[in-house]
Amino acid sequence: MESILAIAVGILVACAVFLILARDLIRIMLGVSILSNAANLLIFTSGRVTRDAPPIVPENVAVPEGVIANPLPQALILTAIVIGFSLLAFALVLSYRAFATMRTVDVDAMRLAEPPYPGQQVPSGAAGRQADRDPARLPEVAE
């Protein structure tokens, strides 16, 4: 079963990478979300999977009999899920703030810190509507 999960993880990662390489900030964040799900699944798969045997010791027994699921990765994933969620929440708020101040979610337009070199072209992959606004000309709404 692990092999099928391994392939599923690969597909999730591929989707996430494709989204992260997008120009649209929100899609990048969606990619991050998928990536963290894939990470959890990766730990899960690495710890090997077992059907129908939750890692719970029955009452009145000190040590469970028979095979039960590997509890360690589950504990690690619980930690990872929570941290991943915190990161994602922060990421979304940051994106929102980015939009609120820059009025765009196009990452190609976010060039204030590194202004284009003389004669530099927009990366070959860019199409669609150009950066709707040049952030350099944006009125300092925040001030």
Place this chain on the structure above:
Amino acid sequence: MTYDLATIAPELFLLVSAMALLMLGAFRQGNPTGLVLSLATVATVITFVLVWLQPTARELAFGGLFVRDGFGNFMKGLILVGSSVSLIMAWRFIERENMSRFEFPVLMLFATVGMMMMVSANDLISLYIGLELQSLSLYVIAAFRRDTLRSTESGLKYFVLGALSSGMLLYGSSLVYGFAGTTNFNTLAEILQQAAQAGEAPSIGLIVGVVFVMAGLAFKVGGVPFHMWTPDVYEGAPTPVTAFFASAPKIAAMALFARVLMGPFAELVAQWQQVVVAISLLSMVLGALAAISQTNIKRLMAYSSIGHVGYALIGLAAGTEAGVRGLAVYMAIYLFMNLGTFAVILCMRQKDRMVENIDDLRGLSRTHPLMALAMGIFMFSMAGIPPLAGFFSKLYVFLAAIEAQLYTLAVVGVLSSVVGAFYYLRIVKLMYFDEPAESFDQPFGREMSLIMGAAGAITLLFFVFPSPIVSGAEAAAASLLAAAG
């Protein structure tokens, strides 16, 4: 359990202080930032003392998740120096730049706790958590600035790249777990040792896992090819924050690098050595080259830090005790040079606003002779010119590389020092030989002069009294290697 708490006393103290200051900030009327900032500085100083008082004997706590040893104590000491000096630098800056937000010092404290946890992590997942604790705080700090557009942008870039690198670290840890069934450093070391003794070649999952962990760490230290965030974030962040970024987190990540590679993965030295050599080479060369074309001093410092990371990694690449000692010496000296330089940069104010152009330093020797002297010392030292401290830090790592027969690394290191010297010396020439630009606003504040003076004295006089730093680093290296061996 009480015993465990004593082991993490410094971390615990800082964490509780951070929480207390958070409460104070949230519930106090008026503007609490100044008070919170001062108390935060005091908290880091007290934590430094607590770390100082910690015994250096190796001790595990919390079921082996946490390790306290001489190496960790040394690195934590450096981190706390970085944090407290950065906080001091922020005192005046916060008022002047209208950045009064009490979350800012609190987040710096949280970040520092995260770094201390990283340095003492003895388990891949604890490492991940410490790293996230640190990173998350840093992402927010990077985005704090009045100049919202720029800081939001740099915070965003930093976050996306940083989240990616944390992700890689987590993927790497999972792969390692999938191979070994544990994430504990000691157990990992045992398992790998047994495998090596049995003559098994390391499995691909393990190698990829280790490299992923390294990629994550390389991002945090800002080594090439995971360095792209540094110039942006250095420029976009408020200057005291940049000083903080350039010092404490780098030291923490570097310490972690050493602990992970020399500890659990010591058996895989043949595999990771190549990767460290590659990162080191690229960082030295690119750091030196790209710095030349910069006009903004903070961006220059970003590339300079990339270069310095490359040199420090030479020590790690050697994979020996001498190498780790070199790394520890390098980071210690780098810390002082860096903090001093940033103190000078913070004093670069004309007509009540910050200026950041390298050209603004012209003729500084005539307008502010002492400041120029301090800056000159830092620049000569960063260029690695004897007898200043920066020369000895390079010497330690070069010697380690030669002993480990990494001649290419040593020679490329020397060559890129020549290129690097070129731009550091250009600043000296600018300050000493060029016609003065507009003079900087006075007064700088006594604390700034003190930081510059102290950092300058340490850099200048290291060659007279090298033993405090060197023997500390020596003990640190020995304790790290003792655990691994």
Place this chain on the structure above:
Amino acid sequence: MMSSAVISGFVLGALAPWLTRAVGARVHWLLAVLPAALFAYFAQFLPVIAAGESVRVASEWVPGLDVALSFYLDGLSLIFALLITGIGTFIVLYTGGYLHGHQQLGRFFLYLLSFMGSMLGLVLADNVITLFVFWELTSITSFLLIGFNHTAPRSRRAALQALVVTGGGGLALLAGLLIMASVAGTSELSEILSNPEVLTSSALYVPMTILVLLGAFSKSAQFPLHFWLPNAMEAPTPVSAYLHSSTMVKAGVYLLARMSPGLGGTELWFYALVIFGAATMLVGGFLAMRQSDLKLVLAYTTVAALGTLTMLIGLGGEYAFKAMALFLITHAFYKGGLFMVAGSIDHGTGTRDALSLGGLARPMPATFAVAVLLGLSMAGIVPFVGFIAKEVMYEATLHIGATALILVTAAAVLGNAFNVVAAGIVGLRPFLSAHKPTPHHPHEAPPSMLIGPIVLAALGVICGVGFPLTSEFVAAPVMASLNGLPVAEQAAGLYLWHGIKPPLILSIVTLALGALGFAFWPQMRAGIAAILKAIGWGPDRGYDQAVSGLERLAYAATRVQQTGYLRHYLMATFVVVAAFMLATLFAVGGLPTQFRVPTVYLTEVIALALLIGGAVVATIVYSRVAAVAAIGVVGYAVALLFLVFSAPDLAFTQFMVETLTVVILVLVLMRVPLEVSAFRARAGRLRDAAIAIAVGASISLVLLTTVQGPLDLRLSEYFIENSVPLAHGHNIVNVILVDFRALDTLGEIFVVTIAGLSCFGLVRLALSRRKAARAQLQPAHRTAAAESPGGDA
């Protein structure tokens, strides 16, 4: 004591600005006491060293690095120490006259005395690191001294150029020295050099020699790295006389001489030193003929002299080493003296252009007298020690084998002839040619500026006439350092006259050629100028080209990797990761060997279909609402998988977290444009898809291999067995979290705290700003909103 001798220069230097203010214009007489005393101190070692002993003192310095503060005094270092302190005394006096009343005289003395300390440290150091430290210190003090007149752009450029060339060469030297120390197993020069076979038989002999030579050649201005030295003439004349003729530039020669017993005796050593030395000698002499500025004439002949010394060290053998020892001192005497004379002329007349000077014999009689003596010494006339040096040099060139003999001898004759011409240009022409008007009315130099040249001129005669003493106290000890044999065994005998032999004939030829050259100097000068113009390129321009090339490379490097596009950075990261994984997969092998299709239950199929379908949909749709819904599906599918595979706790947590994620996503979406407006072009999408598939596929492959192997379950079993007995908990996952891994859970709680805190902070920041913006910038804001892609949500 010896370390105090070195340090005293720095100490007095640090006090000099203060002393200058306190004492006033006569401070140089006070400051000169130190170098004079140091000279006396070193002079007392002369008999000891001549008796064949050496002195070594050492103390601990840098812990753990085998860096000791150790000093070593033998024939070579003693002669250098005497030159440094002796000439230093006169330079300090000379400076007092030359820079009389200069505002920054104190600072000048600081640099000058620090230089003296550094130079002493350099020649006395026994430890390679100590040697290097002082080596670079001389470069820095030289940098500060050249740039002393910092109002002139030329001197700023010259200062930086000298530092880059000599400092850079110094770093190469460091690499060479470190390798040498690592091969020899000790970093004390006296020990390293006592075992030459270890060095010459080492596999690293060639790289270490080349690195050491690079350091020495850059410092001693060997062709083609000679260009910085003439430019350094921008410095005040005392600096030229001291650093750039008699001491600092000889540091490279010193190093070659020092290394000669250890690295010498091989073909590489011989050819490198002789070829570069001879080329430098000829190029320096040739270019000197082109100049009319007295200082530049002297500078180029200094280059030539350094070449001669290098060549002599390379030639090796009794005669060459003897010639090297003699030429070393004689050059220091006459060149230091002539520079001071040139400075006096400049000081007295306001110009130092040979073409506009003439008839100075009458107004400056004392200067004229010493200039003639120094010039004769330079030209190598009997009974000056310069004559003996030249004779021995010819003896040396005549003693090497076959073809090289003619070439090297011819080069030596030509080089010496250039020297004769230069001696005429500086020593005779300004005084004896027809009177010409000068910017100032010419006046004689003050005593402080005369004493140095007089003593140095006298020494040239004394060492010549008193040749038995020169032989015993100078030649033999230096030769001992050069060939590593005891002093007593040196054949150091000298002579002023030993009959009409080939060397004497060569001497006469040299003088005749020189006289001819001097007579036709103006024509020769024009000819050389024409040749140089035809070539149109020189190493000095090469330096500029290298600097601008480096800058272009730097810009290119910055542009390529720092494009400013986040997507490029991400792409680079993914490409590196994918490339690494694929390379490892193919290099190490270890691709999954078997693939068994497992039994899959219906629930699992549904969960997997939802998972993959959701991910793919999220990737391809451009409607944000649909994408968020798809993300939710992915999260729930993961939860379902957790549930199926015995992880109920995870499943419930995942359900909760996923719900929250979707809620937050929707909240954010309500505020941003609902349709994606910035797309990638088709080519970009294809490229990104390729990267994505490469990353995903390699992760799958690695994971497949990993899960094929057995898993070490010791740790998990420990938790399973001890959950109830140790922690009294039946839910093992919970027990692990709160008991076994409590620290992680604590950390995790704080991560959540910070995330909450920062979200709150950021939202508050954004809200307050929007409010403020709305209040103040209502019209501007509205325009901004109207132009923005999706309108203001």
